[in-house]
Amino acid sequence: MTAPATIDSQDLSDRLGSASPPRILDVRTPGEFETVHIAGAYNVPLDLLREHRDEIIGHLDEDVVLVCRSGQRASQAEETLRAAGLDNVHILDGGITAWEAKGFAVRRGAQRWDLERQVRLVAGSIVLTSVLGSLAAPKLKWVAAAIGGGLTFASLTNTCAMGMALSKLPYNRGVTCDAQTVVAQLISSSADQKAK
Template sequence: MSSALTPQQLHPRLDHLTVIDVRTPGEYAGGHIPGALNIPLDQLRRALPELREAAGRGELAVVCASGSRSQQACEELTAAGVPAATLVGGTDAWAEHGHPLDRPEGGRRAWAMDRQVRLVAGSLVLLGLVLGLFFPMARWISAFIAGGLVFSALTNTCGMAVMLGKLPYNNRPRGGADLDTTLAELRG
């Protein structure tokens, strides 16, 4: 079982923890906790040796936008024998408590993944309904998206977010380090 930290608990310990941000590079560039290293959730397994080494030197804190992906990451890390704590409420809660977010020079603010999912899901539902006026079978687009959203809520996973996370604008480092540089820093 992974542990959890509130923004009030994390802030005074920030200099003594290794903070891992599991959002996409685009989201990370839009604002991250000072000193946080970016290892996207879909790259976590690749980073396990370095994360295990970093955890041996001190505590790991894992963050995302709201806490959902970081909780998932902590569960994966715990299953791999790497202790880590999640930030409850993520960077959203961090900023709401008045703590600063670093934004790299040249870092374009990317939409948070949940916002990207809402845009795509809503657009596809509308498309299915509009096309359904002319082609009744097109309503199945809306039904498929609705089923996906229900499945996402029940399992606390999101296939659409995984797919969107692989798009180029979510994967290019913007003012931050690429994964290989981040892993080298963790080894350091």
Template structure:
């Protein structure tokens, strides 16, 4: 059985800067959490969190323009968003390699807000803390608590194999990772529709 999914087309920060300067039809879609978006984003980008885009990929695909770049913190969530759009029949998207931080490091124009831990850093902290708690708890409280470390390890293995992150999706739903400015699906669709 062969897959019909198209591999995401990657662009680097220099190419995105060139497009931002020379193409009026550029549509940058940021799929990070609201708090991540508030802390650092590309001016004029549309905020469509990955869970929302995943649930409504067909609707969002119908509102997208001809030159679409998906961005996140590192490129991983943007690649996942690309797969959802591809499954909905919209495969003409690009993914920014290295994410918004790479764009900022390359001298791209960004909007900075309050400092915030990126989702990948939060996942590392949560996974590391759970493993440490499992090992220490297994040693001093009950050997059964050592299973926590094994469970986290299994979850990380599945995450790597599927290029998805259940822990990151759970953390994204926590109040600290949400923003008062998070759009509803209807608002995000309206914003995209006004541009398309």
């Protein structure tokens, strides 16, 4: 397998101003996307992309740049798309975090916590509660051990079961987070590009 093709923020900005700009797919949750995103990006959450990849890639004929918070979910999305035969895929190096740090424009909405911060809050709260609770019920320490093991496994496999579970909560979902809406947006923008 070849290494993922990355693109830095400046190169992406330059390409967005070209005659044939790439399609930006933001694979974060709708809540994270609503908080901040690159103008013109399409929100295609990672779990939705995995479930409907064949339907989605049928509408991706230009270069595609995958964006997430820092690059982890974009890397997983890149693997999914390449496994389905899409070769024109790039990952925004450093994700939306790097894009903002370089001073490039973003669209902002209602402020929400990003998924990685939510995972740290939930995991930390469970560990703290179970350690403190183990003073009264010693077996609770194994809950903390299980969370520690889960986080270690998540790091080694570059996956996060807790993150995937949290992404399904209403807080992280949006009303337009379904395959038909995403495909309709992709079709509409393809028609607009061809009309230009």
